[in-house]
Amino acid sequence: MKKAAVVILNWNGKSLLERFLPALLAYTPQTIADIIVADNCSDDDSLNFLSFLYPDIQTIELDKNYGFAEGYNRSIAQLSHEYVILLNSDVEVSDGWLVTAIEYMEKERDVVALQPKILSYRNKSMFEYAGACGGFIDYYGYPFCRGRVMDVVEKDNNQYDEVTEILWASGACLFVRTEAYKQAGGLDATFFAHQEEIDFCWRLVSRGKKIVCLPSSVVYHIGGATLAMSNPQKTYLNFRNNLLMIYKNMPEKYLNKALSIRFFLDVLAALFFLLKRERGNFKAVFRARRDFKKLKKKYKSVRQNNLAQSLPELPKQVYRKSVIFAFYCLNKKRYNDF
Numbered sequence: 001m002k003k004a005a006v007v008i009l010n011w012n013g014k015s016l017l018e019r020f021l022p023a024l025l026a027y028t029p030q031t032i033a034d035i036i037v038a039d040n041c042s043d044d045d046s047l048n049f050l051s052f053l054y055p056d057i058q059t060i061e062l063d064k065n066y067g068f069a070e071g072y073n074r075s076i077a078q079l080s081h082e083y084v085i086l087l088n089s090d091v092e093v094s095d096g097w098l099v100t101a102i103e104y105m106e107k108e109r110d111v112v113a114l115q116p117k118i119l120s121y122r123n124k125s126m127f128e129y130a131g132a133c134g135g136f137i138d139y140y141g142y143p144f145c146r147g148r149v150m151d152v153v154e155k156d157n158n159q160y161d162e163v164t165e166i167l168w169a170s171g172a173c174l175f176v177r178t179e180a181y182k183q184a185g186g187l188d189a190t191f192f193a194h195q196e197e198i199d200f201c202w203r204l205v206s207r208g209k210k211i212v213c214l215p216s217s218v219v220y221h222i223g224g225a226t227l228a229m230s231n232p233q234k235t236y237l238n239f240r241n242n243l244l245m246i247y248k249n250m251p252e253k254y255l256n257k258a259l260s261i262r263f264f265l266d267v268l269a270a271l272f273f274l275l276k277r278e279r280g281n282f283k284a285v286f287r288a289r290r291d292f293k294k295l296k297k298k299y300k301s302v303r304q305n306n307l308a309q310s311l312p313e314l315p316k317q318v319y320r321k322s323v324i325f326a327f328y329c330l331n332k333k334r335y336n337d338f
Contacts, residue, residue: 115169131170132214
């Protein structure tokens with residue numbers, strides 16, 4: 001049994017596999033890790049392509065498209081490697097990306113999950129939006145990163161090259177101890193896609209676990225390869241899942257204030273979409289809030305069970321103020337401004 005499994009969840013991503021598998025094979029020592037493609041019932045000939053050109057790559061064939069969260073859960077449930085690496089199909093890895101991370105986690109046994117430095121595939125001098133150099137959230141659930149605050153993405157000038165504890169690691173490239181993944185219940189299948197890794201990592205950190213960004217391991221991410229940034233379905237999932245994440249993880253004494261302020265922030269976001277004539281996104285915000293209200297009843301017991309296993313206070317990686325206020329009113333545009 002090899003120490004690690006690199007698991008790529010694929011859905012109609014043949015073109016991405018064609019582009020990024022060569023580097024993955026070149027920079028992933030086969031003595032350490034298995035490369036596994038978990039296929040979410042693709043119909044674009046992905047599996048035939050793999051069997052013909054890459055017969056040594058293992059595949060897991062799922063019977064339908066379970067989305068990012070449940071697709072990974074069902075795949076990882078079948079694995080017994082010490083480590084699993086969730087790797088997006090639109091990520092280009094670099095020399096040493098895996099060995100550097102595994103060696104660090106072997107040495108630092110209290111670290112249960114890890115994210116490399118994630119740079120933009122299209123402009124490799126810039127951080128990538130969804131993950132950058134490690135993720136955090138503010139008091140109202142808004143994610144931001146070292147290297148990306150709101151829509152401002154920084155150039156990588158090695159300003160974040162120290163190893164740092166973070167709240168969340170990007171699902172684009174997430175190293176995690178398999179036992180910790182399974183004990184925490186994996187990714188929340190209801191999320192389907194978007195922000196499920198933030199919810200998962202918040203769960204881990206709230207239970208006293210340690211997650212870090214290791215910038216000496218570097219990967220390059222395209223981002224938005226499945227849904228464009230302005231897609232209403234992506235807006236819907238981001239808003240709904242973010243509200244659900246807050247409800248699941250926020251300690252009781254902070255919850256009502258956080259959700260009350262979020263109501264007004266969501267209305268402002270919807271009006272902003274309307275001003276930009278993005279009616280689909282405008283409607284998506286309110287549809288997300290409606291569906292979150294329905295899900296709250298189902299998730300009451302989930303929240304109670306989660307909080308019973310969590311520390312009573314917010315993790316130190318949660319910014320105690322509003323990143324939106326800091327960004328727009330205090331002109332704090334970069335992580336180091338906070």
